[in-house]
Amino acid sequence: MSEPQSSRPPSRGGQKSPAVQARSLLNRLWEFVHPGPDSKRELIQTLTEAEEREVIEPESLQMLEGVLRMAELSAGDVMVAAPRMDLLDIEAPYEELLNLVIDTGHSRFPVFEGQKENIIGILLAKDLLKIQRAPELNLRALLRPVVFVPESKELNELLRDFRSNRSHLAVVIDEFGNMAGLITIEDVLEEIVGEIEDEFDDKGSSSDKSIYTLADGSQRVAGDASIADVNEAFGASFGQDEFDTIGGLVAHEHGRVPRRGEAVEIDGLRFAVMLTRGGAVRWFKVTRSQQPDG
Incomplete structure (x- = not known):
């Protein structure tokens, strides 16, 4: 039995059908009359014009610009510098640790042993409170693993890591392996949505x-x-x-x-x-x- 023939004419040597050729011609004509942006700066300008024409909301423009900027930034660009980090000493008395947690208001703390460069883990403030009810608990057992990232780590890649690892904080190291600072998932998200009042921001603007x-x-x-x-x-x-x-x-x-x-x-x-x-x-x-x- 012979195969049923298609009503569509066969293509010769990969030649496009007249309908496809017409669409391609229209696309080229549209791009000639309304050329698309050739650079990130032109794309941002196009988005700005769309916001001015009320095609998109100002908040949407801010987020889109943030996404585009974030692709050019690394962990070293937005980290909290090492001198501004609040660290906990694993050998410090419990009352001293508790006072620091209360005074700073952070939810997570890098913990060091011996010297500040020697970060051995991350302590959640809520975990520290467990010792009040169970003094026999070992503080070391409450530590969470610490994530180290290089200063050159791109923010979009870092955000993916934060999500996949379910971590909210990473210690940034420089090219020599020294501690350069600290970065949180809030720091990364701020590049997209703008300033967030989080535990690492200075209170007040006076x-x-x-x-x-x-x-x-x-x-x-x-x-x-x-x-x-x-x-x-x-x-x-x-x-x-x-x-x-x-x-x-x-x-x-x-x-x-x-x-x-x-x-x-x-x-x-x-x-x-x-x-x-x-x-x-x-x-x-x-x-x-x-x-x-x-």
């Missing part, structure tokens, strides 16, 4: 929370600190007409937003970037520029 004195005598200055506050703290005379924050002024002087590890000198002050987040500088380390001997 001027007395934007400038801190560090142990070496230098100053840690928030990127969103006002020009007026910086002028008062350093006896500077930066103009306030064009920029409201010190981060905006430094970015203007540098020609772009400086990256972590870069430094910019302005009028006798050296602004070294300590931490960036969401395409902006979160913290500067500010010191006086070295004056040549006269």
Whole structure:
């Protein structure tokens, strides 16, 4: 019995049907009249225009931009730097550990033994409370495994790891294997949805929370600190007409937003970037520029 013949004409040498050719021609014509974005910057501009035409909501635009930015960031860009980490000493008395947990309000703590670089596990605050009801419990038995990630770990990859491992915190190490900082799943999600009030954020946004004195005598200055506050703290005379924050002024002087590890000198002050987040500088380390001997 012969096979039933198809009503569709056979293709010759892989030649496309007239209908497919017509669709392809229409697609090329549409792309010529309305070319798509060729770069991430053009894509963001297209999304911004869509938001202006009320095609998408402002919140959706913020999240989409965050997703695109996150693909360019690594753990080292958004981590909490090692000097700002709150650590627990495994040998410390229970009351001392409990007071630190209460004072800081964190839900998870890296625990070290001997020296702070030697992180042996992660302690959940709720697990520490178990010792109150059962003093015979060994604190070491309550520790959760610690996750170590390199500074170069990409955020989108790190987010997948957090989800698959069901972990919320990782210790970041530098290229030499030293502890560089700490990163949480909240830090990663903030790049998408914006600032989240979590346990690692500084409470309050007043001027007395934007400038801190560090142990070496230098100053840690928030990127969103006002020009007026910086002028008062350093006896500077930066103009306030064009920029409201010190981060905006430094970015203007540098020609772009400086990256972590870069430094910019302005009028006798050296602004070294300590931490960036969401395409902006979160913290500067500010010191006086070295004056040549006269």
